[in-house]
Amino acid sequence: MLYARLIASRLIKAVIVLFMIIIFNFFLIQMAPGDPAAILAGEAGATDAEFLRQLTERFGLDQPLHVQLWRYVSGVAMLDFGFSYRQQVPVLDLILARLPATLLLTGTAFVLSLVLGIVAGSLAAARVKKPSGSIIMALALVFYATPLFWVALMAVVLFSVYLDWLPAYGMYTVGAGLEGFAFALDVGKHLILPATTLALFFMAIYTRMTRASMLEAAQQDFVKTARAKGLKNSVIQRRHILRNALLPIITLAGLQAGQMVGGAILTETVFAWPGIGRLMFEALQQRDYNLLLGIFFFSAALVIVFNIITDLVYRLADPRIKEAS
Amino acid sequence: MKTPLAIAITATAISASSAFAQEPKQGGIIDTIIQPEPPGLVLGMIQNAPTRTVAGNIYEGLLRYSTDLEPMPQLAESWEVSDDGRTWTFHLREDVSWHDGEPFTAEDVVFSADVFHRELNPSARAVLQHVESIEATDDHTVVFTLEKPFGPFLISFEAGTFTMVPKHIYEGTEFRDNEANNHPIGTGPFKFENWDRGTVIQLVKNEDYYEEDLPYLDGINWHIIPDGASRAVAYENGTVDVLPYGTVENFDIPRLTELDNTCVTEAGHEYFSPFAMLWMNNREGPTADKRFRQAVMYAMDREFARNVLWNGLGKVPLGAFGSNARFQNEELAPYDHDPERARELLDEMGYDGEEVRLLPLPYGETWTRWAEAVQQNLKEVGINVRTEATDVGGWNQRLGDWDYDLAFTYLYQYGDPALGISRTYLSSNIQKGSPWNNVEGYENEKVDELFNQAATAYPDEEREALYHEVQEILQEDVPVGWLLELGFPTIYRCDVKNLVTSGVGVNDGFKDAWLDR
Numbered sequence: 001m002l003y004a005r006l007i008a009s010r011l012i013k014a015v016i017v018l019f020m021i022i023i024f025n026f027f028l029i030q031m032a033p034g035d036p037a038a039i040l041a042g043e044a045g046a047t048d049a050e051f052l053r054q055l056t057e058r059f060g061l062d063q064p065l066h067v068q069l070w071r072y073v074s075g076v077a078m079l080d081f082g083f084s085y086r087q088q089v090p091v092l093d094l095i096l097a098r099l100p101a102t103l104l105l106t107g108t109a110f111v112l113s114l115v116l117g118i119v120a121g122s123l124a125a126a127r128v129k130k131p132s133g134s135i136i137m138a139l140a141l142v143f144y145a146t147p148l149f150w151v152a153l154m155a156v157v158l159f160s161v162y163l164d165w166l167p168a169y170g171m172y173t174v175g176a177g178l179e180g181f182a183f184a185l186d187v188g189k190h191l192i193l194p195a196t197t198l199a200l201f202f203m204a205i206y207t208r209m210t211r212a213s214m215l216e217a218a219q220q221d222f223v224k225t226a227r228a229k230g231l232k233n234s235v236i237q238r239r240h241i242l243r244n245a246l247l248p249i250i251t252l253a254g255l256q257a258g259q260m261v262g263g264a265i266l267t268e269t270v271f272a273w274p275g276i277g278r279l280m281f282e283a284l285q286q287r288d289y290n291l292l293l294g295i296f297f298f299s300a301a302l303v304i305v306f307n308i309i310t311d312l313v314y315r316l317a318d319p320r321i322k323e324a325s
Numbered sequence: 326m327k328t329p330l331a332i333a334i335t336a337t338a339i340s341a342s343s344a345f346a347q348e349p350k351q352g353g354i355i356d357t358i359i360q361p362e363p364p365g366l367v368l369g370m371i372q373n374a375p376t377r378t379v380a381g382n383i384y385e386g387l388l389r390y391s392t393d394l395e396p397m398p399q400l401a402e403s404w405e406v407s408d409d410g411r412t413w414t415f416h417l418r419e420d421v422s423w424h425d426g427e428p429f430t431a432e433d434v435v436f437s438a439d440v441f442h443r444e445l446n447p448s449a450r451a452v453l454q455h456v457e458s459i460e461a462t463d464d465h466t467v468v469f470t471l472e473k474p475f476g477p478f479l480i481s482f483e484a485g486t487f488t489m490v491p492k493h494i495y496e497g498t499e500f501r502d503n504e505a506n507n508h509p510i511g512t513g514p515f516k517f518e519n520w521d522r523g524t525v526i527q528l529v530k531n532e533d534y535y536e537e538d539l540p541y542l543d544g545i546n547w548h549i550i551p552d553g554a555s556r557a558v559a560y561e562n563g564t565v566d567v568l569p570y571g572t573v574e575n576f577d578i579p580r581l582t583e584l585d586n587t588c589v590t591e592a593g594h595e596y597f598s599p600f601a602m603l604w605m606n607n608r609e610g611p612t613a614d615k616r617f618r619q620a621v622m623y624a625m626d627r628e629f630a631r632n633v634l635w636n637g638l639g640k641v642p643l644g645a646f647g648s649n650a651r652f653q654n655e656e657l658a659p660y661d662h663d664p665e666r667a668r669e670l671l672d673e674m675g676y677d678g679e680e681v682r683l684l685p686l687p688y689g690e691t692w693t694r695w696a697e698a699v700q701q702n703l704k705e706v707g708i709n710v711r712t713e714a715t716d717v718g719g720w721n722q723r724l725g726d727w728d729y730d731l732a733f734t735y736l737y738q739y740g741d742p743a744l745g746i747s748r749t750y751l752s753s754n755i756q757k758g759s760p761w762n763n764v765e766g767y768e769n770e771k772v773d774e775l776f777n778q779a780a781t782a783y784p785d786e787e788r789e790a791l792y793h794e795v796q797e798i799l800q801e802d803v804p805v806g807w808l809l810e811l812g813f814p815t816i817y818r819c820d821v822k823n824l825v826t827s828g829v830g831v832n833d834g835f836k837d838a839w840l841d842r
Binding site: 033098 | 354356361362364365447450501502506507521522523524525527546548549550551552554555558559561562564716717718719721722725756758759760761
């Protein structure tokens with residue numbers, strides 16, 4: 001019951017925030033230099049006045065700003081995001097077609113980085129004065145500091161060009177005509193490099209975060225009590241220290257999850273992964289406003305959804321929060 | 326100076342001619358790359374380069390053009406012109422059908438030209454404004470009547486400019502919203518199969534193609550790979566066999582061409598003859614002074630740009646007309662690299678070191694480096710240059726608003742001065758909002774008059790005299806800087822045979838290609 005009320009109030013707030021984001025995005029894009037008709041005309045390589053006039057009229061760019069805004073907002077309210085200027089396809093179709101690929105990539109990277117990061121962080125915390133702990137932390141630092149696109153390119157050079165173990169780009173083998181399990185396996189192979197590359201950075205952050213907050217929790221009195229009770233060290237690490245160290249990790253995971261739609265531009269570009277990040281980057285270059293606004297909307301909506309989920313998970317992880325609210 | 330790559334290309338050309346002796350083999354699918362991903366595939370509705378390159382295999386025009394830009398039959402078997410140069414009659418092939426099985430007739434030609442292109446296609450409109458009427462006199466004969474003779478008329482029927490589209494699909498519909506745009510129907514050697522956006526565009530063999538035995542290939546996969554280094558890897562590890570123009574950065578080209586079983590060709594761009602230019606704002610600032618613009622021409626080391634940045638490909642142009650263009654005046658005095666002369670001209674005009682802004686073309690690393698090289702050349706003669714980087718959208722807008730002093734660009738020449746060259750210099754073409762017209766703001770009544778006369782003069786000897794005169798004026802006035810006639814290499818495995826067979830070969834090449842495997 002308490003949860004239902006909580007969720008309801010959160011959802012109402014979310015709708016208001018989303019509405020403000022829509023309006024803000026609309027004006028933000030209006031301020032960018034370069035209008036879509038001019039760019040489309042430029043791309044065509046040849047233009048005359050008639051061509052420019054047709055484009056402006058077709059996209060409604062000849063209307064006053066408040067009319068454009070009203071059209072947009074009332075459209076979005078009915079989940080109509082308009083047409084992509086450049087591709088002449090409904091924006092929603094374009095986004096939905098790309099969404100699964102992105103979620104597969106970022107979702108895999110999310111789980112991978114979270115699990116491995118927490119495991120590595122716990123190990124490093126348990127071996128704080130041993131060489132193995134230092135090695136984990138040194139690696140984490142390296143992954144944290146190395147630019148993502150460079151790691152990606154090096155991974156391609158090593159695993160695709162020299163060793164020829166994994167495909168260098170794409171989401172599946174074009175022209176192979178695979179189906180069912182064989183297709184899934186093929187996609188899985190293509191997924192390894194981009195997902196690992198994307199996961200490395202967050203894994204490094206989780207590792208450092210987990211270690212730091214576990215070391216802090218280890219200083220607490222209840223840990224001493226647990227040791228005095230004669231509990232096994234592994235149980236203390238897992239049940240007493242890790243669980244108390246989880247809150248900052250959940251916060252971070254919530255942030256990462258919120259970025260799942262638009263957060264993989266570089267990885268998607270280097271590995272030619274057909275996801276939303278690339279779509280967004282291309283839309284930006286083309287000043288394909290409707291498409292860009294559509295992607296912004298989905299990204300914003302996802303951030304809001306994951307904020308709500310994070311709040312709920314806090315309550316599961318730490319019952320004290322429920323009482324406080 | 327010939328660089329190793331330029332030599333490699335010559336060698337390829339020789340071995341390619343001997344390959345004709347072999348009997349073509351049927352079958353095989355070719356993997357290549359398209360960069361960037363095209364916005365759509367309906368030629369005529371969209372004319373940008375990637376659309377032309379992919380859809381040039383789906384759609385066809387009435388004519389094709391050889392690498393010397395001589396017209397060759399395609400959908401039109403033969404053609405003739407009346408003595409006054411005003412009436413053109415095209416006889417169509419009778420055995421052509423659309424990909425959906427409907428027959429291709431003269432009605433389709435009339436619809437494409439008179440309705441579809443008049444409404445949608447600015448480059449076709451430039452030709453159609455000279456056309457008084459288009460009539461189908463029977464199922465397979467079309468007659469174009471011109472108001473006046475129009476010099477470039479016969480060179481305008483290339484598939485990308487004057488695409489034949491099916492009347493039975495488009496007539497009476499809102500063209501841009503037609504469902505069929507997602508599944509283009511043409512008459513070409515390949516049919517549209519599938520487009521997985523962001524991954525691949527797949528074409529398959531048109532089994533009912535009207536030319537016997539063609540095409541040899543079973544299909545084409547156009548891979549879409551947004552990162553330049555990844556595209557190079559795709560060729561290196563054998564996933565793709567052909568790297569068309571613009572798919573890899575210039576600095577990667579020498580390395581790739583040294584790989585085993587790799588050939589290079591510069592051919593297939595003759596119709597377009599891409600010409601790199603430096604816009605110079607004729608309206609205000611130092612660039613408004615003719616002597617300043619001449620000084621820029623003398624200051625630039627264009628040979629260096631060609632040899633180092635472009636791997637020795639392309640040609641340093643003499644003046645406004647490229648060497649592939651018809652009616653080039655070869656008598657003009659060239660602008661050699663002469664910094665001393667540049668300094669004299671700047672002294673003469675009293676240049677005070679006022680800053681000029683230079684906009685590089687945002688098309689990748691080569692163009693950025695080129696802008697740096699030009700900036701350095703100009704600094705050497707005392708010109709104070711500041712480079713302002715933009716993205717494509719910003720660049721379009723800055724040029725469309727005339728908000729620049731110097732800016733890089735490149736333009737297609739489309740086989741005839743009246744189509745691809747005069748547009749840069751005619752004062753009637755000064756119009757805000759487009760980066761492709763008379764962006765520099767050059768106005769010269771004599772030049773306008775000569776260009777306009779030459780477009781409709783008849784026969785060619787008269788055109789030649791007029792064009793030679795206009796080139797002399799332009800050479801003196803330097804409305805824009807003439808940088809380089811670009812050479813775009815196509816890199817491919819040597820066992821892909823017969824890849825480029827026409828002057829628009831980059832767009833219609835797979836028709837004759839076959840795999841020797």
